[in-house]
Amino acid sequence: MSISSIDELELGLAGADYLPDRGLATALYLSLQLEKPLLLEGEAGVGKTEAAKALARILDTRLIRLQCYEGLDVAHAVYEWNYSRQLLHIRAAQEGTVSEEELFGPEFLIRRPLLEAIESPERVVLLIDEIDRADEEFEAFLLEVLSDFQITIPEIGTISAADHKPAVVLTSNRTRELHDALKRRCLYHWIGHPALEREVAIVKLRVPGVPERLASQAAAFVQGLRGLDLAKPPGVAETIDWANALTALGRQELDAEVVEQTLGSVLKYHEDVLAVRDETLQGLLQEARAATSS
């Protein structure tokens, strides 16, 4: 599917069960059109990873995901040789000698996400998740890959994706500052928490069978929680989890009892659960009901 305007992309994403705000839709659109990687930052649970998944769905292509972690190296991100097969192969060819070209050929290559994305004959979506967790050495390597979209394997040669560049989405939780050179390669978008109406729409889209009023109240309640001084304010992901739990319990709307029972799917810190009790809870509940009755 080719996309010729932001409106079209917005519609397409909605069809793929993802409701971006105009800013994110613009960012994804520009990233596709300019063929530049998109760096997404934002609080946990605002849908950074989901954005890449939804993009793959509407482009009707594969999502290749590279989860970053400290110590991630080329052997786990790009390729590695299948050593046990190589050793077996040498053993099996007892009589004849084994040449190096034979041993370091494509059939002994284990493809990791980056190589897979570059080598793929069609355009894929490459998600490089939590890039800030990888070491800086890896970031420098990635910079090379993202500028040329090619990878060199000494034994095989250079593999290039010049005519089918993958759509690249990087996410970061800002645990450290990324290198300026890497940022210069990317478009940048900060995802905030959604406004109330959008959050209600997201809940209704993602939680099948959720009662209308419950969706509105849950979203309004979570919006209220974000206004409190919490150790970890809940993201949209938590609202969806919560609405799922409430729907599973067969609830039509919120009351103090059910909120207390299920708050664990929204607040992930004990001290936050303690902070939202009694009057605070009642207050939020009243606001959430008021917001949805009008």
Next chain:
Amino acid sequence: MADAVATHVVTFGRVLREAGLEVGPGRLADALTGLDLVELSRRDDVYWTLRQTLVSRWEDLDAFDAAFAAWFLRAPTAPVFRQGTETASLRLLRRTSATKRDEGDGGNAQEDQTSLGYSPDELLRRRDFADMTPDELENVSRLIFEIASGRPQRKSRRLRPHHRGHDLDMRRLVRASLATGGEAVERAFRSRVHVPRKLVVLCDVSGSMEAYSRALVLFLHALVRSGRGVETFAFGTRLTRLTRELIIRDPEGALSAAAERVGDWSGGTRIGYSLKTFNDDWGRRALARGAVVVIVSDGWEREDAAVVGHEMARLARQAYAVVWVNPLKGHPDYQPLAGGMRAALPYVDRFLSGHNLASLEELSEVLIGIERRHAA
């Protein structure tokens, strides 16, 4: 693309550069190409296109919004496009001179002539930073720099070839086996390497710490320059990240840049609130996880000391180890009586003084050899 738009955008780029953003020609070209692709009549599309192509850091979003409002909307207020959870901006640039105290009482700084047998260096090592003249401080800054080069280490998950490692280096082994028909005659190993551990320093620059601030900022500056993985913050009534300012090479420049950022240099102290800001904004993003956290403060809390205890507990749960440096501890009759200090101590692994060069050396040694905190 109409020329008028191009001119407009290029000028806007200049406005952004003046506001401190890094806007190169590459970014401007992207912005222009981007504007070609969107509806120029939709203000929000123009806003997003410019923001996504010209800004690359969350910290710059406020400055961008202000510039966008002033330039495109001709309005002095920020536009309402942004919603979300951004906490109040830290970049209130109130200009306060850090060099103020230089003009002050330099007169009472007389050498302790009775300690014969000590070299001048040794005297300087033991001399309280608070009693030093600006000239003396200048002299010790080089020594501070050397002291700060030691860093705590941790094992990396990365493997490097090593003759006595524990993991087989299969890549080298297979190559070597080619010659011997698949027989691994010579084995090759890899081993984990040691890399610097993350180090986070929170430095109190409030009025009660003024006598030590300059020397300690020199120390911070040297730490940041010692290599990667060091994050530094200053706090008084609020918390400000200093790392970027301290990357500047010359310590004096770094110092005045830092002073400009901190704003409340030599104001009151809200340790609990500052720690909370750190935990909320940075701890949540896992900056403190696995890090050695050093807090430099005299522990005088203007507000509720219980908050200090609470936030220290949060911090200690994330950190690899917590070190508290209190210059007052250098005085022989010091007792940790300040409320904030007492509340914090249960969560502190090492409690040091840091009031002179010798104690900074001790701090450096502690940092290099520090072990994981035990249950407090």
